[in-house]
Amino acid sequence: KSTTVTNVDGSVNNTEEDGEEDGVELAANSLLNKLIRQSLVESSHRVEVLQKDPSSPLYSVKTFEELRLKEELLKGIYAMGFNRPSKIQEMALPMMLAHPPQNLIAQSQSGTGKTAAFVLAMLSRVNALELFPQCLCLAPTYELALQTGRVVERMGKFCVDVQVMYAIRGNRIPRGTHVTKQIIIGTPGTVLDWCFKQKLIDLTKIRVFVLDEADVMIDTQGFSDQSIRIQRALPSECQMLLFSATFEDSVWQFAERIIPDPNIIKLRKEELTLHNIRQYYVLCRNRKDKYQALCNIYGGITIGQAIIFCQTRQNAKWLTVELMQDGHQVSLLSGELTVDQRASVIQRFRDGKEKVLVTTNVCARGIDVKQVTIVVNFDLPVNPAEEPDYETYLHRIGRTGRFGRKGLAFNMIEVDKLPLLMKIQDHFNSSIKQLNPEDMDEIE
Ligand code: ADP
Numbered sequence: 001k002s003t004t005v006t007n008v009d010g011s012v013n014n015t016e017e018d019g020e021e022d023g024v025e026l027a028a029n030s031l032l033n034k035l036i037r038q039s040l041v042e043s044s045h046r047v048e049v050l051q052k053d054p055s056s057p058l059y060s061v062k063t064f065e066e067l068r069l070k071e072e073l074l075k076g077i078y079a080m081g082f083n084r085p086s087k088i089q090e091m092a093l094p095m096m097l098a099h100p101p102q103n104l105i106a107q108s109q110s111g112t113g114k115t116a117a118f119v120l121a122m123l124s125r126v127n128a129l130e131l132f133p134q135c136l137c138l139a140p141t142y143e144l145a146l147q148t149g150r151v152v153e154r155m156g157k158f159c160v161d162v163q164v165m166y167a168i169r170g171n172r173i174p175r176g177t178h179v180t181k182q183i184i185i186g187t188p189g190t191v192l193d194w195c196f197k198q199k200l201i202d203l204t205k206i207r208v209f210v211l212d213e214a215d216v217m218i219d220t221q222g223f224s225d226q227s228i229r230i231q232r233a234l235p236s237e238c239q240m241l242l243f244s245a246t247f248e249d250s251v252w253q254f255a256e257r258i259i260p261d262p263n264i265i266k267l268r269k270e271e272l273t274l275h276n277i278r279q280y281y282v283l284c285r286n287r288k289d290k291y292q293a294l295c296n297i298y299g300g301i302t303i304g305q306a307i308i309f310c311q312t313r314q315n316a317k318w319l320t321v322e323l324m325q326d327g328h329q330v331s332l333l334s335g336e337l338t339v340d341q342r343a344s345v346i347q348r349f350r351d352g353k354e355k356v357l358v359t360t361n362v363c364a365r366g367i368d369v370k371q372v373t374i375v376v377n378f379d380l381p382v383n384p385a386e387e388p389d390y391e392t393y394l395h396r397i398g399r400t401g402r403f404g405r406k407g408l409a410f411n412m413i414e415v416d417k418l419p420l421l422m423k424i425q426d427h428f429n430s431s432i433k434q435l436n437p438e439d440m441d442e443i444e
Contacts, residue, residue: 026216027141028339030245033110034147035343036350040086041111043270047091050264052102059094061085067097072158073123080154086113088267095263096121101208101239105255107247108267114243118210119151121241122183125208128161131180133201137210138188138227140217142168143339145185148212152183167191173200188217188226195230203233211258214244215251224254231258272398274428279397280435281411281421287315290378290412291322296438297376297410298328304373305349308358309396311379319378320358333359361392377411380420388420390427410435 049058061067063084064077085093088108095102096117106114122135139145149164156162165179167186173179179200184191194200209231217223231240240259244251247266255262282293294308310316313334320332331354333345349357361381381392397409411432413421425432 031143036346045268048266052261060090075158076155089113089117092117103240103262105242105262106265107244109269110245122208123156126182133184135183135208136206137185139212149185167194188223192226208239211242215246218254274430277407279409279432281413282435306356306374308376316358329354330356375409388424
């Protein structure tokens with residue numbers, strides 16, 4: 001399984017970063033991305049579509065008006081500041097809103113408009129006058145369910161009689177209660193309980209079934225089986241929709257098991273590149289030396305914001321304290337923080353409240369902070385075998401070619417680590433220039 005990507009810090013000399021289950025870390029990362037995302041992620045790729053019936057015409061829309069939505073729903077969309085459908089929404093919305101309903105499997109990276117799309121589908125199919133659950137959305141965690149619920153509430157602001165209810169652990173409803181809310185969002189275990197044990201939800205009346213974050217879902221023990229048990233009890237005319245940010249084989253197999261006769265939509269992920277990054281290294285004897293070099297660089301060039309990566313939490317803490325004592329405004333993003341705390345650290349950094357962010361890999365993976373001009377590897381990323389961790393290097397420094405700004409990257413290298421750096425240089429076939437930290441004129 002390739003889910004270890006979120007836990008790249010788990011090197012032998014750094015066991016303190018370990019200990020989280022994959023599913024938990026994946027869910028935390030996904031939540032973090034949602035908490036800090038303010039706008040759509042751009043993509044230079046084309047949307048790929050595979051229709052279940054290739055002979056039927058393929059519609060795409062350039063405006064929300066073309067979808068002939070209820071007035072109050074269109075108002076909700078505009079109130080959210082959406083002017084036109086995102087790339088995947090252009091293709092997905094006509095399928096999702098078609099009559100008769102069509103099933104869909106959609107994959108695209110987070111931030112491309114999947115949630116907004118299925119929330120729109122749910123809201124457009126709900127009958128506000130009917131007081132029973134009509135749409136069911138499964139999410140991997142309580143927090144992710146709440147995030148989706150918030151989108152329903154915002155987009156459905158003008159759909160006055162439509163209400164959401166959360167089927168999550170801790171939300172206890174007396175047995176025999178007549179549930180009048182039309183949209184249910186919950187985690188598989190609790191939903192299963194509400195449907196079969198407590199009989200709060202009549203699955204035969206569900207019109208739209210959404211399985212969100214399928215990749216996170218299948219990594220959490222028991223969730224696939226529970227989801228499949230729920231899906232089996234749905235009526236055949238129920239619309240089934242599945243979303244995932246990634247698509248390894250395991251997600252794919254699950255998707256095809258749970259969604260009958262699907263249309264398939266894919267948007268390839270933007271590749272990271274080192275082309276628009278100037279890379280340098282500074283040879284150092286020890287940690288103090290690295291610190292001095294860092295200060296020289298920092299003093300020598302005018303920079304916007306910087307992210308500094310350390311290999312261990314301990315190093316990250318040490319560096320943060322040093323920088324603070326020297327009067328820099330720094331914040332530390334570390335694995336000990338809760339997801340909400342991490343989100344707020346990143347948010348403050350985004351807002352420019354701190355100019356320097358010190359972190360280990362764990363938290364900063366997959367979080368793009370566009371305005372960052374400098375990335376510093378205070379320690380080179382290595383794997384447990386003390387070989388260079390190429391993927392992590394690329395993730396720390398790389399930008400997406402078309403939308404990314406130019407950047408600078410500095411590697412602080414102890415002499416004995418130089419061979420590792422040379423390997424990185426060869427691997428990416430890109431040049432990393434040596435820098436004399438006393439002479440910043442070399443940077444240009
Ligand atoms: P995903 O579910 O793929 O992660 P979201 O639906 O959460 O993506 O959308 C990512 C961000 O973009 C959110 O802040 C959302 O409000 C915004 N967004 C979604 N669709 C549009 C749109 N058509 N126009 C502008 N912003 C949008």
